[in-house]
């Protein structure tokens with residue numbers, strides 16, 4: 001079992017309010033990822049769960065027992081640190097065995113578990129080496145091994161892949177996912193990389209300035225972001241935003257700014273009835289913009305001028321000037337476009353997002 | 364372009380003056396750069412050392428060159444009771460103070476390594492015994508141990524722990540204890556600050572990882588902090604042992620080797636014989652007798668440090 005519940009968690013560092021009223025229920029066997037920009041309080045939250053940081057107010061419980069007052073060692077958790085935190089004077093074997101030795105496991109059992117973990121992670125050959133004789137990726141595996149030999153109820157990861165090069169990071173990401181499927185231990189994972197969050201998480205917690213912005217499955221965050229921040233943070237390249245004024249004409253709603261004038265589709269128009277005459281923020285993802293063709297007549301369209309063409313092979317990114325503002329579109333690699341071309345661009349009607357101009361919450 | 368190319372070729376073609384050619388040879392340059400160091404080391408270390416050895420095998424006294432007498436001086440001092448006491452004292456003095464300095468220094472360093480208000484100030488304050496000239500602070504201590512004016516006696520008396528005066532520096536054992544106390548007081552800051560520097564190189568994450576791994580505080584100290592601090596500890600102990608073994612100032616000021624030559628160390632006894640009595644060659648022999656011991660200590664510890672670092 002490994003069910004973690006955070007109830008009204010706050011953290012103050014003297015005057016800094018680092019974590020603000022976080023409520024979260026993490027189910028057994030779930031892989032939950034905390035994601036957000038630097039300084040948003042992800043690490044602090046994780047360290048409070050680990051018991052390395054005192055909780056200013058609120059309760060954290062594991063499997064129904066409040067653990068606020070328990071020392072880290074009594075919480076039955078294992079943590080993987082960003083810089084691995086391997087004991088430099090111990091061999092790989094001793095690094096992995098340390099936690100078991102401290103818990104007075106029998107020698108045979110220790111050996112069995114270390115071998116088992118080493119096999120899973122493919123580091124059986126390295127057991128006699130010292131950490132400084134290992135590459136970054138190998139150290140990362142040892143750090144993982146140290147966590148899994150303990151068979152804890154919960155794994156805590158603090159940006160474990162951020163010191164690896166891009167290729168290795170992708171590879172380790174897949175391995176982590178496999179490892180989780182195999183072990184089934186509840187995992188809480190902190191990262192600032194939204195791709196890692198989307199690919200690893202069963203559910204993703206988006207944080208900003210110590211406040212949880214949205215909790216949901218990756219696709220839920222992608223398709224129904226709760227506010228402009230989540231919409232802009234999840235997805236790459238980032239969502240395009242345009243501040244528009246809503247007006248009414250001939251019974252339908254029009255969204256308009258200096259370079260843009262589109263008729264809002266009915267689904268959205270319904271939600272915006274109350275906003276006529278006011279400003280809202282329109283959001284559309286680059287992948288939901290296409291070069292308009294005759295098939296797109298019922299989709300909202302607008303004119304744009306191409307400023308930069310980025311060939312990525314699998315797609316083309318177009319940086320476009322739309323009136324005074326800029327937008328990015330991701331179009332088919334077969335599109336024939338050049339810098340300074342004037343284009344008619346269509347937005348996929350069902351994929352438009354609108355946000356309140358003041359609160360930035362989704363409407 | 365053309366101009367600079369021309370000047371470059373002319374430079375290469377013109378034969379440089381002889382002196383410049385010598386300096387361009389790396390071996391010569393290295394030698395020239397080393398000369399100041401060699402001169403300094405030679406004048407202030409090698410020459411006195413060799414002079415000491417030469418002196419120790421003669422019968423020189425103040426104002427008398429003397430003759431070669433072989434190892435007679437060494438033979439003489441090894442049969443000298445006071446010399447034997449000095450040897451014993453030096454070992455006790457070095458051993459006891461080093462253990463206490465290490466223990467107290469480590470304890471202080473661990474306290475200072477925590478976060479608390481006024482940390483920077485406390486760290487600077489801790490260094491005071493180290494900064495004050497030893498002779499000055501030792502005089503203050505001498506005053507505190509003075510049988511008549513002793514603050515210690517006054518305190519003990521007023522707390523009802525003693526009834527009469529304790530003659531700290533007049534009793535051989537108490538005198539030894541007194542100088543040991545002063546040496547510890549004087550040496551702890553060096554240990555504390557050096558070990559603190561060592562502690563700060565140990566990532567706090569290691570202790571956190573160990574805490575999560577189930578290690579209790581003293582286990583974390585024993586399995587993580589202590590082994591990682593060991594190289595620094597060895598260097599600090601090495602320095603301290605060498606200094607304490609050859610200590611002079613504290614004993615000279617506090618007891619002058621007394622009462623009845625009971626607290627002499629190598630250095631103070633050598634000074635007393637050589638300068639006080641004028642038996643230069645014998646004093647040199649006493650001072651030289653330290654050398655094999657220190658040499659051994661240095662060798663053992665350097666080997667050990669190397670082993671620890673290679674790990």
Ligand SMILES: Nc1ncnc2c1ncn2[C@@H]1O[C@H](COP(=O)(O)OP(=O)(O)OP(=O)(O)O)[C@@H](O)[C@H]1O
Nearest residue numbers: 013016018036037038039040041042043044045192
């Ligand atoms: N020991 C501390 N003392 C004071 N403020 C702190 C301390 N630790 C963190 N903070 C503050 O708390 C906030 C949250 O920090 P935290 O380390 O949790 O951020 P993070 O989300 O992990 O960021 P990153 O992605 O950069 O690691 C930050 O504003 C930080 O400055």
Ligand SMILES: [Mg+2]
Nearest residue numbers: 042043044158
């Ligand atoms: Mg962090």
